[in-house]
Amino acid sequence: MRLRDVGEFGLIARVARRAQSAIADPAGVVLGIGDDAAVLRPRRGEDVVVTTDAVVENVHFRWKTTPAALVGARALVAAASDLAAMGARPLAVLLSLAAPAGLALDRLEACLGGLVREAARHGLPLVGGNVARASETSLSLTVVGAVARGRALRRDRARVGDRIFVTGALGASALDLARSERRGARARHRPAPRIEAGRSLARLASIGACIDVSDGLAADLGHLLEASRIGAEIDPSRLPLPRGFSRACKKLALDPLRLAVEGGEDYELLFTVRPRGPGAEALSRRLGLPVAEIGTIVRGRGIRGLRGTGFTHF
Amino acid sequence: MRLRDVGEFGLIARVARRAQSAIADPAGVVLGIGDDAAVLRPRRGEDVVVTTDAVVENVHFRWKTTPAALVGARALVAAASDLAAMGARPLAVLLSLAAPAGLALDRLEACLGGLVREAARHGLPLVGGNVARASETSLSLTVVGAVARGRALRRDRARVGDRIFVTGALGASALDLARSERRGARARHRPAPRIEAGRSLARLASIGACIDVSDGLAADLGHLLEASRIGAEIDPSRLPLPRGFSRACKKLALDPLRLAVEGGEDYELLFTVRPRGPGAEALSRRLGLPVAEIGTIVRGRGIRGLRGTGFTHF
Numbered sequence: 001m002r003l004r005d006v007g008e009f010g011l012i013a014r015v016a017r018r019a020q021s022a023i024a025d026p027a028g029v030v031l032g033i034g035d036d037a038a039v040l041r042p043r044r045g046e047d048v049v050v051t052t053d054a055v056v057e058n059v060h061f062r063w064k065t066t067p068a069a070l071v072g073a074r075a076l077v078a079a080a081s082d083l084a085a086m087g088a089r090p091l092a093v094l095l096s097l098a099a100p101a102g103l104a105l106d107r108l109e110a111c112l113g114g115l116v117r118e119a120a121r122h123g124l125p126l127v128g129g130n131v132a133r134a135s136e137t138s139l140s141l142t143v144v145g146a147v148a149r150g151r152a153l154r155r156d157r158a159r160v161g162d163r164i165f166v167t168g169a170l171g172a173s174a175l176d177l178a179r180s181e182r183r184g185a186r187a188r189h190r191p192a193p194r195i196e197a198g199r200s201l202a203r204l205a206s207i208g209a210c211i212d213v214s215d216g217l218a219a220d221l222g223h224l225l226e227a228s229r230i231g232a233e234i235d236p237s238r239l240p241l242p243r244g245f246s247r248a249c250k251k252l253a254l255d256p257l258r259l260a261v262e263g264g265e266d267y268e269l270l271f272t273v274r275p276r277g278p279g280a281e282a283l284s285r286r287l288g289l290p291v292a293e294i295g296t297i298v299r300g301r302g303i304r305g306l307r308g309t310g311f312t313h314f
Numbered sequence: 315m316r317l318r319d320v321g322e323f324g325l326i327a328r329v330a331r332r333a334q335s336a337i338a339d340p341a342g343v344v345l346g347i348g349d350d351a352a353v354l355r356p357r358r359g360e361d362v363v364v365t366t367d368a369v370v371e372n373v374h375f376r377w378k379t380t381p382a383a384l385v386g387a388r389a390l391v392a393a394a395s396d397l398a399a400m401g402a403r404p405l406a407v408l409l410s411l412a413a414p415a416g417l418a419l420d421r422l423e424a425c426l427g428g429l430v431r432e433a434a435r436h437g438l439p440l441v442g443g444n445v446a447r448a449s450e451t452s453l454s455l456t457v458v459g460a461v462a463r464g465r466a467l468r469r470d471r472a473r474v475g476d477r478i479f480v481t482g483a484l485g486a487s488a489l490d491l492a493r494s495e496r497r498g499a500r501a502r503h504r505p506a507p508r509i510e511a512g513r514s515l516a517r518l519a520s521i522g523a524c525i526d527v528s529d530g531l532a533a534d535l536g537h538l539l540e541a542s543r544i545g546a547e548i549d550p551s552r553l554p555l556p557r558g559f560s561r562a563c564k565k566l567a568l569d570p571l572r573l574a575v576e577g578g579e580d581y582e583l584l585f586t587v588r589p590r591g592p593g594a595e596a597l598s599r600r601l602g603l604p605v606a607e608i609g610t611i612v613r614g615r616g617i618r619g620l621r622g623t624g625f626t627h628f
Binding site for chain 1: 344345348349350351352353354355356358361362363364365366367368369370372373374396397399400402406408409410412441442443444446447448449450452454456457458459461463464466468469470525526541
């Protein structure tokens with residue numbers, strides 16, 4: 001069976017069934033799939049956080065190398081990670097799907113199944129979307145969240161003297177990609193959006209700026225510094241690497257530090273804390289995750305200390 | 315210049331400049347383009363309305379036959395019309411853009427200019443989005459609105475005895491499409507989303523169900539009836555047609571009634587009102603628009619009375 005055999009409304013009905021079975025009665029959803037729009041109800045005193053992110057066939061994924069369910073799950077993680085970076089609690093997700101009429105329905109259903117399951121895991125009911133014909137498949141996701149009024153985490157809040165921290169470890173997604181590109185291995189790594197950690201940081205009085213690591217540490221730290229109009233000094237020896245990472249990189253003749261600095265899609269949180277705030281150990285207890293201190297916010301612009309790690313923007 | 319010459323971040327910077335100049339200080343926007351997500355602030359006691367809609371090159375539009383600014387404006391109208399159908403006031407819009415690297419920057423900027431100007435006209439600041447490479451251009455829009463708690467207009471609220479009304483006139487978009495397809499004329503019709511009319515209907519105590527006419531009267535009335543699990547009796551002689559419409563249709567050997575019943579993208583509001591509610595004249599004064607009474611909600615399923623109008627679903 002192909003997409004054209006069930007058509008737009010047939011597909012919507014299938015997606016709606018999946019979405020409803022995934023989350024029975026999500027709090028905050030007044031009206032889900034089936035009307036002209038979804039209706040959501042944030043709590044009193046909350047701001048609404050909304051963002052959109054897309055993955056496109058042959059640009060962000062290939063059906064050949066990535067299992068269909070993982071395509072859907074990863075698309076969801078990428079979008080949900082932006083909620084984490086804002087410190088927001090998840091409210092709902094909408095999917096704008098474009099696909100060729102000849103796309104195999106099995107593949108599409110596996111992809112949407114992966115998406116809806118991953119969304120349910122993070123408390124994101126699928127409440128709407130639309131389906132369009134196109135020459136290649138793309139998933140454009142809109143995620144909506146809520147955060148206590150005025151407490152959203154921002155990129156532009158770093159100040160001189162802030163310490164710079166990162167959750168978890170960097171480079172696992174880049175290694176997975178290199179493996180599937182060089183060895184023809186099926187992609188398998190599924191990073192987790194740091195939603196609970198983000199919410200916890202939004203309550204931290206001494207929080208500075210925050211961003212998620214989607215384009216790679218160097219690029220995303222660059223975005224944070226640009227928004228804050230300030231510079232950073234990084235200690236590359238303190239970058240947190242996954243277990244067994246250096247050994248696995250060497251097998252593929254890859255530079256582990258370069259992967260950690262330039263590799264994207266790790267979806268860790270990169271954030272700064274005022275000098276009087278907690279250190280890595282206290283933060284790690286608070287967030288329930290490994291947290292590494294990797295540098296300091298300094299006067300000027302750009303990143304110092306990454307020379308020799310493969311990062312060559314300066 | 316092509317899209318590839320400015321790249322993703324260059325394009326985002328251009329779009330952000332346009333978006334900022336279009337609406338200087340939109341109420342309800344705490345944080346716009348430039349962070350991981352936008353932050354919006356509905357008023358106390360409001361529900362949040364959110365929906366997504368996409369247009370794809372060669373499916374919904376062709377660069378050859380539709381001026382680029384109109385492509386952007388129409389995409390915005392289609393999405394904003396869903397807010398109108400919910401009775402919501404506009405808060406913000408996000409754009410997920412996919413485009414080939416070789417797309418002419420002039421064309422893209424004209425398209426985005428049309429979109430942002432149309433958005434500003436309806437009080438929708440562009441607060442975020444993303445850009446991806448793809449083999450054809452597509453614009454996936456997310457619009458966010460707000461409506462008094464529990465007052466969102468819904469499709470599933472029609473009851474036996476309700477009178478059925480439609481705003482404005484039906485068929486103008488279908489005629490414009492037929493002209494551009496048959497005569498090679500450039501498309502030029504730009505329908506308006508009925509946002510103020512929708513907000514006014516959301517305050518009407520005797521309101522029943524509501525939907526916007528995007529797929530065509532027959533199809534959208536069908537959606538409304540299906541959601542409400544009920545039937546309708548329509549009087550085709552009362553369908554409101556644009557001025558000079560029948561004459562223009564005859565020139566192209568088109569059946570005016572068929573265009574009015576089956577033509578999509580008019581974005582009028584189709585709604586029902588309880589028997590004790592106002593009639594067409596009072597509604598017209600209230601909404602500041604022509605309003606026509608076209609039929610009644612009846613027991614059973616499906617639409618009676620459209621036989622002989624070209625509508626053949628039954």
